[in-house]
Amino acid sequence: MPDLQQIKSTLKEYFGYDTFRPLQQEIIDAVFNHRDNLVIIPTGGGKSICYQLPALLLPGVTLVISPLIALMKDQVDGLLANGIHAAFINSSQTESEQQDIYQKLLDKEIKLLYVAPESLSFLDTIFSQIELSLIAIDEAHCISAWGHDFRPAYTQLGYLKTKFPKTPVIALTATADKATRQDICDQLNIPNAIQHLASFDRKNLSLEVRPGNKRIEQIINFLKDKPNDCGIIYCLSRKTTEAIAEKLQQQGYTAEAYHAGIDHHKRSKVQEGFINDTVQIVCATIAFGMGIDKSNVRWVIHYNLPKNIEGYYQEIGRAGRDGLPSSTLLFHSYADVVQLQKFANMSGNQEVQLAKLDRMKQYADSLSCRRKILLSYFGELIEEDCGNCDVCKNPPTFIDGTIIAQKALSTVTRIKEQEPIGTVIDILRGAQNAAVYDKGYQNLKSYGIGNEISWRDWQQYIIQLINQGYLEIAFHQNNKLKLTSRSKKVLFEGKKVSIAHLQEFEKIKEVAIEQIAKSxxxxxxxxxxxxxxxxxxxxxxxxxxxxxxxxxxxxxxxxxxxxxxxxxxxxxxxxxxxxxxxxxxxxxxxxxxxxxxxxxxxxxxxxxxxxxxxxxxxxxxxxxxxxxxxxxxxxxxxxxxxxxxxxxxxxxxxxxxxxxxxxxxxxxxxxxxxxxxxxxxxxxxxxxxxxxxxxxxxxxxxxxxxxxxx
Missing domain, CATH: 1.10.150.80 (HRDC domain)
Incomplete structure (x- = not known):
């Protein structure tokens, strides 16, 4: 294992930094100690260095599994610019180009090799002739059916640990909830991996959600005080990316569309233009931006509701990676929800994706601090509201919801956290149905203690408790409600809970609808x-x-x-x-x-x-x-x-x-x-x-x- 001085001098020489960011040194030390690692660090937090630096000091080759050609190219270009010998193999290359890379591997001229999971099977002969010192699996959430971007090709990766048992594996992703984290470790055959979980709190990002009426006009107004700032507009459809890019071009912006239907050369040109600041705005489907280390993206707009919070968080994380104040804006509409429900129904894990979509919709509709919701989703609980989201800047009227919270939390406790939100409400309201009677829930002390509150109001209250981190949804366990570390403070330590007044909630929704009609x-x-x-x-x-x-x-x-x-x-x-x-x-x-x-x-x-x-x-x-x-x-x-x-x-x-x-x-x-x-x-x-x-x-x-x- 290299000493600290050697590690720090490598950091400075190749990456230009004098000190590590949080968790980086701890992860790198674990790699040198031949430990498997699961790294969850938000976008811009410096995940890549956790395997790129060890690759330089380890004797053999570091294999990096990466899902996208664009991501590979960007990473390799960055490494080559830093004087690091790296290469990638994927379907965009000719056979002679690939043979040239194979020879360089055999001649020990390459330290990092980036490969798509689909190409792994073609490299078995090469792997048997070289020393693999480290296996890095980027965007590791793609392996999990519980994750937000499941890719079947990733499910084969578990064989790597079996084939190279002495080679440490480092799995990295920007976003993964509890269920996804466990699933990654299980599927990669690294059950004893050290889990490194960085803070998800990006204080420099302002968070705003608006109804999706007259979006183009709203975007143009949004950009008026950002004439030279660069940003990304994420859309659900290819057609929308092109339509928005055209309208922005008419307004004098250098805007380009980016999606899978555009030929490879054109996409590369758009990506390079954006990286080099010759393209100011990219209107893209979700694939754009993965792994692109552009620090000065000043804003991110979601033209449509994202399909889940993980994807949304990852995408807004592409703004403000330099730590400077940056803006995020999310539009949402009922039409978006219907479209995303269709996508979810076609997915291999329909139930989970629909539940996560529902959670995303709750975020968009929420009257709780938006940063609190995002952080609690990933298991990070904060006490104070952020002050940098639209809800905090225009707070609703709150009421004392302590007794409501205590009733809900005690019910979840009594049923041993084994039921989803609907059954919990049925118990609270004293419902006489099979979901309650088949399991004897009518005998609980909390049965019927909330019958004065309507079913729909209970639903809104519990969603607010989830948003504030007092409860969480276990998506991998049929959406059961679970208690958090904050729950005990309400149940046993007298902590007060404030919740938004539901009448105001309805009023705000009515005003939004009215504004849409008027505008x-x-x-x-x-x-x-x-x-x-x-x-x-x-x-x-x-x-x-x-x-x-x-x-x-x-x-x-x-x-x-x-x-x-x-x-x-x-x-x-x-x-x-x-x-x-x-x-x-x-x-x-x-x-x-x-x-x-x-x-x-x-x-x-x-x-x-x-x-x-x-x-x-x-x-x-x-x-x-x-x-x-x-x-x-x-x-x-x-x-x-x-x-x-x-x-x-x-x-x-x-x-x-x-x-x-x-x-x-x-x-x-x-x-x-x-x-x-x-x-x-x-x-x-x-x-x-x-x-x-x-x-x-x-x-x-x-x-x-x-x-x-x-």
Missing amino acids: STPDLFEKLRLLRLELAKEAGIPAYQIFSDATLKEMEKSRPMSDDEFMQINGVGRQKMQNYGYQFIKAIIDFSQEKTTKKKKKSSKKGNTHKETLTLYKEGLSIEEIAIKRQLAASTVFSHIMKLHEDGEDIDLKQFVSAADLSAVKKAKEELDQPDTLKPYFEHFEQALDYNTIKIALTVLKDESIDVKN
């Missing part, structure tokens, strides 16, 4: 979407059962103004035409009228269409006669009639509904206790009356009721 000028798609939502609520069915987004998009594009045109839209069948056609045609006509009014143009034929229908109605023509005369479908004329009635024209709707149907709807209204939606009526009449007839009858009954009152 955006709805396009036709948005109007149709809101109409769909209104109709869905009215009918008591999910919105997608009326029309899909794709169908609404086609309506937006084609602007159908008649039944025949409407029936040409993909996703519109005869029944849906009868049930909803007139409302959507009306919305499209209204939108067209608004646009023409705003542009101060003369009313078009579409704008006069209601007046023409009104003229013919006043002449005594029926809907069918008007339809024939105007060459329109009956339901289109019907939409005109309803619109005219709403606008206060003297329209007698009674003539459009038979006395028998009106009487039947009136009776049903009394029997059904006057429901607010159409679906109960539709089901009551066993589909004998369509939605339009029911709607007319209800409108007539409502008008009669108003007349009686007057």
Whole structure:
């Protein structure tokens, strides 16, 4: 083992540092003592030196397993620039280039060899001819199904310890929760590895979360006071990266897209431009930035909600690696959650990924200090709020939640930390279901002690307790709630707990929704979407059962103004035409009228269409006669009639509904206790009356009721 002086002089000579960062020397000493190590150090904390420095002083070659070509290239370029003999082998090279590297290995001219896990099997012959002094597995969380970035190719790596039992293994990652840490050690056959866990607290990063409305405008405003700072915008889709890059270029920024669909040469050019500060902004999918040691990234934006906290933390960690103040901004929306749920459902560990996505959503919705949530997720508990996140800067109203916390924590204690959040709430509320009775939980002292609090409110309270580090979720144990070291302080040491007032929680959500509505000028798609939502609520069915987004998009594009045109839209069948056609045609006509009014143009034929229908109605023509005369479908004329009635024209709707149907709807209204939606009526009449007839009858009954009152 080299002495401390030799180690420190190597640190200075090759890496330029006089002193080690926290944990680095301890890890390096363990490597020289032939111990296996698991290293969890956040992005920018100096993981690479933990194996690169020992590689220089050990006699043979250090093998580095790395998941990405871009990461390998960046690491090797950095080492070569520091005068360290390093190389990588991957699919981007020609056979002759690889043969040249094999010869250098045999000639002992290479100290570090970077290899993708998929390429390991091709190197067995070489490994038998050289001395492997150290095996480093970077991005080690990729081996674990509990981790946030599972890669099946990593699961073969356990054989390395079996094949080279005397060679120390060092596994490194920036983010891993408890379950993932244990799984890494088990799968790599290093159960006795020393675990080095650095602090996850990056105090220089400000944390902010915003609703995902008008994101491009918000990003441009965000960048106004950062005209020369470089940053990364992470997106879920390739298409989005290109769209944002184009919009930022139009604003004068040097912005580029980066994703797997771009050819290798172009990606390398973007990456090198970013590293060299000739590209200011990279709009990227999540692969960008892994292992890239660029210290002056001043901000990171997540255009979409990340799929889990590990990935989010790793990505924001690419900002401010030099320790200077840096900004992070996360946008989130319900659409992001739906998209990520689809991804999770296609994954090999669906249940875990959905639970982690749920936790990510809770972070975005939270009214607790965001840094506390991040740190407690990784098992690091802090007492004080950070003061450098949006929640701390605009804190909600807090209430004394000590008794609520004690009830929840004592229940988790009594069930020996063996149940997820839903069962814990059922016990607290005294539920009489199988989840409780099958295990005898109704006999616990805490059974029913929280029955005065609704199920949903309990859920919010417990999420706040998790956010503040009083409870944690064991994702690898079916999401069971576990106590933390802070729990005892509440249960036995009289520690007070503050929680956000739920009424304010609802108020803040309402304000956010209101702001979205106020700040955006709805396009036709948005109007149709809101109409769909209104109709869905009215009918008591999910919105997608009326029309899909794709169908609404086609309506937006084609602007159908008649039944025949409407029936040409993909996703519109005869029944849906009868049930909803007139409302959507009306919305499209209204939108067209608004646009023409705003542009101060003369009313078009579409704008006069209601007046023409009104003229013919006043002449005594029926809907069918008007339809024939105007060459329109009956339901289109019907939409005109309803619109005219709403606008206060003297329209007698009674003539459009038979006395028998009106009487039947009136009776049903009394029997059904006057429901607010159409679906109960539709089901009551066993589909004998369509939605339009029911709607007319209800409108007539409502008008009669108003007349009686007057």
